[in-house]
Amino acid sequence: MSDSAWRRLRRVWRPSVGDDVDDEVAFHFAMRVEQFLAAGMTRAEAERAARAQFGDVDGVRSELVSIGMRRRRRIDWRDRIDAVRQDVVVSARALRREPLFALGVVITLGLGIGANATMFGVIDRLMLRGPAHVVNARAVGRLYITFAEGANPASTQSSVGYVTYSALRNRARSFAAVGAYQSASSGRYGVGAQARPIRQASATWDFFTTVGVRPVLGRFYSRDEDSPPRGANVVLISEELWQSEFGGVASVLGKPITLNDASYTIIGVVPRGFTDPELARADVWLPMTVQSPVADWPTSYRAQWLRVVTRLAPDVSSERAGAEATAILRAAYTGTDSSYGRLVASVRPLWYSRAGTPSLVANVSRWLMGVALVVLLVTCANVANLLIARARRRRREIAVRLALGAGRARLVRLLVVETLLVVLGGGFAGLGVAFAGGSVMRATLLSDVAWNDNGVDARVFVFTFALAIVTGLVIGLAPALVATRASLTNALKGGAGDGGGQRARGRVALSVLQASLCVVLLIGAGLFVESLLHSRAVDLGFQPNHVLRASPRYSLADLTGDARQQAVRQNNATLMSAVARLRAMPWVEHAALSVGSPFGNGYSGITLKVPGRDSIPASVLDNASITAATADYFAAFGTPLRAGRVFTAADRDGSAPVVIVNETMARTLWPGTSALGKCIVIGDPPATCASVVGIVADVHRNSLRERAELQYYVPFGQERGIGGTTILLRPRGDLEAAMSKLRAALLAMPAMPYTQIELMQSVLDPQYRPWRLGATMFGVFGLLALVIAAVGLYSVIAYLVADRTRELGVRIALGATGGRIVRQVVANGVAVTAAGVTIGVSVALLAAGYIQPLLFDMPARDPEVILVVAIVVLAIGAVAAWRPARRAAGVDPMVALRSE
């Protein structure tokens, strides 16, 4: 093909800007030359004159080309936008004609997408983004130390001493920053009767720079203000406290506030919603060094009360940082405990639990994210079903359009845009679901996490619509391709044999998929519900559901030695008489005092000697936990007595030393014989023999799942070296009323310090959270999926019945009874469901290993759960097929046969 011919051909399709310009200029030159020739010039003169008359030919040409290019680009864009707008208008019109279809899709998708948006919001905060105001959370981690003890299994902990923190921050090169914090605990704000509880956290001066938070006002404390031996009395307040207490004025800086009877100067405001790495909120932040747990805390390994956060230096892996920290901490230890020489330090994500494992709630949430995606799949299957059905209804229309010359590509685009429109509607509905669901979920199931949002923020928004669009493309493309594949003649002819059977196979497959996904979800739900029941059924060794615990906080900060002892004794005497008065009240069933209580203060480490039992290793005895208790303690807590007696009023300070042990301790120390009457020497000399007078049940002290440990009780007053008295009360009648009566009674006492009163049950509630979260959300998602799938199955069966109207008519004409037809159609539905159940159960069995760690004392392949779910889903399948079956039985053979 010659050059010019090729150019001409190309111009037919789309002339290039350069060619256009060249053609125009060439024409102009030709005309000029002719003009000059006519005026009598020679050809050479004429051409020269034409060029002179034109000016800078190349310059002008490139100017014209660039103008043309600009113009063409602009037109192209306008055309494209016009096309899209037109598609949207046409699609919207089509949807308005079928409002029920549009509404169904929007609601279904809204639920599916909303489930995902809700879970994404939770995961995003719990795991992805880290606590609010943490900058570049990926680089921030927590430090864990694993002790590989010979006989005992290795234990990992995150609490360390100040000495560990300072060794790391001074020597480690792998970290850009190192800081430490102590989670918020209850403190006392104000003085006298105006005093009220406040959440007070401590942090080292570099904690804030490590996580990256910046003050809203003022500054954070400096290194000088937070150094051993004692830091400055400065305090940071939360933005919330600043607003509520100080009216949000800048002059708050420099003001003094009273915390725990000491005066602190406000120097800065921490931004709203800032929490510690464990997502606990604090009203005030104190320098780590103003509170000292033990005298030699800067160098001691005995006091381990703070947790270290780290920010990795650029390009340092957490493995390398962990290895360096290991070396540093091993070298830094100078004591005699050989386990420090073998410790292993590691840096793990911020959202890991205190024990160094992904927190159970985060883990369950991660599963729920997967579950939400499965729900979305079920939803998609349904919507795809609806779209296919609709595409089938519209095949004639589409065939006509194809016949009239509409491009297949354009039709596909139109159908995809239509789907995208409803899917975007679904996205908005999903946002609504996420907003409502997220709020409810955060308030009820995850209430201990400091959420700063209501479930929908910019990230959730983006996630939702990205998900909606992907969903739309996936479910919109398939039906669009199916619809436009319509062979023109068949569609226009209408009637049977138009490939309906093939599409029905696709729809049946979708129903099988839905059923199997439902089965998986429901089995998950069943497992979590069972786990929740199991966890509820755990015998804690006490009955927490009707117990109040009050913890008066006496200020002993300035007292030492004998003066301190004296004060403690005096306070305890006051509390004793208070409890005696309380016990006389008609609304009180039992009232007791104790030092140490389950899920509260715990004490161990007191030297025990058991005469005649020297073979028991000291490490076992040292770990035994001690509680000092008055006579009514066991009755108040509901801890059953197994043998012997409980304490009486005669067992007190100065009386003959007695002790009550738990069953495990009795069994461990005196296997085979009764522990009653045996002797335990509690504490260092001159302690004497304490006689075992009773044996009580084992009590869970820290969690639902814990190994039985040695526990013993001494009469209140006989304890040495432990302090912090709590009041335990088992009221008669209403718990809430009793709570306020108790508060009033305590406030009425002279010189009563601030007292925190809590329900034991609410102290325990967080323990059940993972399973409650799992059971609720798996259950909600599972039922959601089941309803959606049932609707889907119904529509598929109804479609199959409609498709086979003629066949059914023939069979009825040949004498098939209605009952038989119903049975057959229902059997069809059950068969589809059964296929799904088989697949679903197989998947559940295969996945069992993964979910096992999340369950509470039960096998992930629990046959009961699987059986119940299988039966329920099959039953739902039969029910969904019932209505179409009735319709099938009612087919009039004459009408059916004539219909074509």
Place this chain on the structure above:
Amino acid sequence: MDMLQGTLDVLVLRGLTWGPKHGYAVARWIEQSSGGTLTVLDGALYTALHRMEDRGMIGSEWGVSGLGRRAKFYRLTPAGRKYLQSETTGWTSYVAAVGKVLRTTVEPA
């Protein structure tokens, strides 16, 4: 006589008021109607045409010239016509004002 940029635009638009013309015809029209007084480089003329097309004051179409050659024809758009009107009015009153001043023979008091 050289011309200001805006002036060329107005002359081109004026040249198109009798109907579509190709670039060469516009050039010839300017030469002839000014009696050869105004000379415009053809390159400048085409640049003006393309710029005004870009700004929507004129449209274009490929057609066949009187001599049977393929040529690009320009025509006025409504926007161009409006622009031409306002420019013409402005120009006329400007010229009238200047002329009036130049014709004044009496020294003002």
